[in-house]
Amino acid sequence: MATEEQYDVGRGGTPAIHRPKATEVEQHGIDTIPPEHRHSRPLDLFRIQFGGANTFATIILGTFPVLLGLSFWEAVGATILGVVVGALILMPMGLFGPLTGTNNAVSSGAHFGVRGRIVGSFLSLLTAIAFYSISVWVSGDAVVGALVRLVGVEDSELLRGVVYAVIGALVIVVVIYGYLFMLLVNKIVVVGNTVLMLLGVLAYAGEFDPGYASPGYALTTFWPTFVLSALIVMGNPISFGAFLGDWSRYIPRETAPSRLLAATFAAQLMTLVPFLFGVATATLVAGEADYIVALINVSPLWYALLLMVVAFLGGLSTGITSLYGTGLDFSSVFPRLSRVQASLFIGALAFVFILVGRLAFDLIESVNAFIGAIVICTTPWMIIMTIGYVVRRGHYRELDLQVFNQGRTGGAYWFSQGVNWRGMVAWIPAAVLGLLFANYPPLIEGPFRNVADGVDLSLLVAIGVAAVVYLSTLVAFREPRYVFGPEGPRLVPASAAQEQGIEDNASASAHRVRARTVHGGGGANRHDGD
Numbered sequence: 001m002a003t004e005e006q007y008d009v010g011r012g013g014t015p016a017i018h019r020p021k022a023t024e025v026e027q028h029g030i031d032t033i034p035p036e037h038r039h040s041r042p043l044d045l046f047r048i049q050f051g052g053a054n055t056f057a058t059i060i061l062g063t064f065p066v067l068l069g070l071s072f073w074e075a076v077g078a079t080i081l082g083v084v085v086g087a088l089i090l091m092p093m094g095l096f097g098p099l100t101g102t103n104n105a106v107s108s109g110a111h112f113g114v115r116g117r118i119v120g121s122f123l124s125l126l127t128a129i130a131f132y133s134i135s136v137w138v139s140g141d142a143v144v145g146a147l148v149r150l151v152g153v154e155d156s157e158l159l160r161g162v163v164y165a166v167i168g169a170l171v172i173v174v175v176i177y178g179y180l181f182m183l184l185v186n187k188i189v190v191v192g193n194t195v196l197m198l199l200g201v202l203a204y205a206g207e208f209d210p211g212y213a214s215p216g217y218a219l220t221t222f223w224p225t226f227v228l229s230a231l232i233v234m235g236n237p238i239s240f241g242a243f244l245g246d247w248s249r250y251i252p253r254e255t256a257p258s259r260l261l262a263a264t265f266a267a268q269l270m271t272l273v274p275f276l277f278g279v280a281t282a283t284l285v286a287g288e289a290d291y292i293v294a295l296i297n298v299s300p301l302w303y304a305l306l307l308m309v310v311a312f313l314g315g316l317s318t319g320i321t322s323l324y325g326t327g328l329d330f331s332s333v334f335p336r337l338s339r340v341q342a343s344l345f346i347g348a349l350a351f352v353f354i355l356v357g358r359l360a361f362d363l364i365e366s367v368n369a370f371i372g373a374i375v376i377c378t379t380p381w382m383i384i385m386t387i388g389y390v391v392r393r394g395h396y397r398e399l400d401l402q403v404f405n406q407g408r409t410g411g412a413y414w415f416s417q418g419v420n421w422r423g424m425v426a427w428i429p430a431a432v433l434g435l436l437f438a439n440y441p442p443l444i445e446g447p448f449r450n451v452a453d454g455v456d457l458s459l460l461v462a463i464g465v466a467a468v469v470y471l472s473t474l475v476a477f478r479e480p481r482y483v484f485g486p487e488g489p490r491l492v493p494a495s496a497a498q499e500q501g502i503e504d505n506a507s508a509s510a511h512r513v514r515a516r517t518v519h520g521g522g523g524a525n526r527h528d529g530d
Helices: 042-053 056-067 072-094 096-100 118-150 157-177 179-198 222-239 244-248 257-270 272-284 291-298 301-333 339-360 363-391 421-437 458-476 510-518
Strands: 003-005 017-019
Touching: 042 179, 042 244, 042 257, 042 301, 056 072, 056 118, 056 222, 056 272, 056 291, 056 301, 056 363, 072 096, 072 222, 072 244, 072 257, 072 272, 072 363, 096 244, 118 157, 118 222, 118 291, 118 301, 118 339, 118 363, 157 179, 157 301, 157 339, 179 244, 179 272, 179 301, 222 363, 222 458, 257 272, 272 291, 291 301, 301 339, 363 421, 363 458, 421 458
Parallel strands: none
Antiparallel strands: 003 017
8 A cells, every 4th residue: 555745855845745665566667757756855865875885895896995905094095086086976967867757868868869868778787787796796705705604514606606696586576676675675774784884893903904004006006006996996986877867766856956966975975884894804804815705704703794794785785776777777778678577687687697707707807897897988978968967957858858768759859860969979989088098907908008107097088078079069069949948058059940849650669659658648748947
């Protein structure tokens, strides 16, 4: 039975809001969330982000600065820098959901075109597979390590495979239930894992030495190693870029932008808890081949048990935040698949990747490469989205964003056959050039990685190219006036082109045709926003 609740959402209240129980299977797919179903608040956005990152997957990322040879305090500096810079880039990505009522990949159709938004879908898929795999992988290893020490079972590939399967299956179950069940899990993880990690101060008080010094830098000298460490850490907040709209779409559109920005920044700052746990504990087991097993072995028995709880809860939390959004978006790109079916398909694909990766690849090298690809490819996309938000004054048309999903053509974001080449022309060279300058050894080593004596310039190149090219195209090749709000464009000119009306595509699949009923016929469902 659903309940009716009323929330203060910032600039005034809203009518009674329909809030289903957490145990009810979510009915919404990629369609626009109606006002009466927007039952979340910025606090929920905070909880999902922090809960999704307050896990062993983030702890593993926190170990990288030490593994790469930084001293404890150098590693702390690189970690704080990576989190803060990543959070600043991420913050605006929480603004789109309340304005568009849909996820960020679909929202990006306003700047890349309703077909060009496939770029966002690709980035979402890349991130989901990477972080779902990492979370199940490292959490499973932690659970196995604890079982070996506590119960005395024999470690084996079979045992690890079974544990991976259990955690992966539970993640999929939560994802199938949907947003509210996911929010419930993350509420538990926010409090539970934070307390358990802080208990580590007691567990390791006699062993930890803040004076831990560098044994030698992985990239020979300090600055290249420091920058690489910060970029790896930054991969965590950047990984949320494609997903924030999955959760913020349930927040009323009247919510003050400042509250959304603050929720995201605060959540990312709180991830310093698992990050610094990883930094500190990495110094305890420096030189060991398997960080997770080594940490469990040096832990007091009582804390080894708690680490298994942290690993289990964390594996669920990171896995569901990664898989939920991609299943949602994948079902819109391939409408034959429902949200549930798409989630099952991607979950199965990621599980195969986990098993193959565990047997055939080095965990550290694989994580390093995936994080590099995510940072370099997703950051310029986020920069383009942010610039687009500013010049459009936060103005978006909900119905026009759904054109592709509903098997229609035309509308404000049709541009050139559904693609806005201004955004595409900025994103493609930014991502390509970023990869050419990247230095994430040994799997991603661009030919220009040594132009600054080994210091990785990939992020600066990707951001700079995306910003300069996108702004230049907006000025040189003006967007039509109708994509801007009543107040017109900000900072850029506009053209007087005629808008193409929305029309049904006779060749659309039956699945896309059925999606049209979400908005009902051809009626408009538009809002202007500043």
